[in-house]
Amino acid sequence: MIFNIQRYSTHDGPGIRTVVFLKGCSLACRWCQNPESRSAEQxxxxxxxxxxxxxxxxxxxxxxxxxxxxxxxxxxxxxxxxxxxxxxxxxxxxxxxxxxxGENRTVEDIMQVVLRDKPFYQRSGGGVTLSGGEPFMNPELALALLQASHEEGIHTAVETCLHVPWHNIEPCLPFTRLFLADLKHTNTELFKTWTRGSARRVMANLQRLAEQGAQVVIRVPLIPGFNASEGAVRSIVDFAAGLPGVEQIHFLPYHTLGMNKYALLGLPYEAPGKPLDNPALLTFAQSYAYQKGLAATLRG
Structure with a gap:
């Protein structure tokens, strides 16, 4: 079950990419910009x-x-x-x-779309990115798409919250060149309140990915009232800097572009009603990450 295939993307990994959006997620983040991706059903x-x-x-x-x-x-x-x-x-x-x-598509059907732009991947250093939702919530499809792309010589990336069992991730390691992995918070209680999930599971999977030698870029959505504070940023950066081989961290300031989707789904919007407007925090986040040896980038 997927809900979109986006061609010519330049924001979901290096180069020009095709992003395949898989349906289903194990978290329920209040600020989710793709609420239509949460359910694994249509x-x-x-x-x-x-x-x-x-x-x-x-x-x-x-x-x-x-x-x-x-x-x-x-x-x-x-x-x-x-x-x-x-x-x-x-x-x-x-x-x-x-x-x-949401629609059911075969691996062969999806790969036909992915392969249309293979020349662009080769020229730009791009490839295919699995997104969602959470791609590893559908581990069989994720593995099949990553393996098929890898065998075609296409760079592979996965955008993931890592809130899944490790056995969903491990088979995909040989076929995944880049993990764009969320680290939303290190405070377990706040994480559970805002996402209904376990921060410990996410951090444990990050640790295992790093120890396996995977290329990981940490992504941090900065959400007012949740983690948009110097204390939270410091804790997140400290954890990321302690992961072996991790060199990059991306800070994503909160925006409300997905707010209207909640009305379309008949759902309440429970996140802040205004985008993050805190230049001092963004400056601190970049500066502190640099101090800890991480290359910091602002996205969005």
Whole structure:
């Protein structure tokens, strides 16, 4: 199950890349910019601004879950959107007010898209990047895509939160040239409160990756109220600097570009309502990382 293939990307690893977005994640970060990636199943997104008055195609396609409101708009009972109902909605909306996120694609089908741009990878030092969601939540597909790309001589990278069992990651090591790995916090309680996950699992996987000699770039999303403080940054950088072979850290200031997706999914947005505006913290983060021997980059 994937939800997008993005060609000509220049922000997800070196060079020009094709990014394959796998569906499913084991975390529930409040600030997630791709909330449609959390579930491993297909999901319905609805944009009321595009809905055509008088059209009832979706109501006929999934009558058990969708109906017209008396004053206009749709009433969507998402708990009743079963697999068959979602499947019936895939191509029913003429205005794309209602869309279905997620589709099953074979490895061969995905690789056909990836291979279209092989000359660009070779000229730019680019390749293929698996993203999500969390790619290692679907370890069989991740392994198959990484191995197929590796055998084609294509550089491979994975954007990962590392919140998965180690046995999901280990088979992919021989076929993954670069891990773009999140390190969101070292405080276990704050991590659990904001992501519903275990910081210990993430840090243990980072330690094992580094000890295996994998090329790892640490990524730190800086979120107001969560880790956008000198104390949190210092702790994250200290841990990253202690990982053998890790040389780079990227700081990603929080933004709200994904906020509208929550409304499309019928979900509340629980992260801060404004982007991070703290130049002094960004300066400190870069300076402290340099002091600890890490090459620091601001992204976004």
């Amino acid at each position: 999901e319905v997104l609805f944009d009321a601004r595009l809905c055509l008055t008088g059209c009832a195609r979706c109501c006929h396609a999934a009558p058990q879950a969708i109906s017209r409101k008396p004053g206009g708009g749709l009433d969507i009972a998402r708990s009743k959107l079963s697999g068959s109902a979602v499947k019936a909605l895939v191509k029913c909306c003429p205005s794309q007010a209602l869309t279905v996120c």
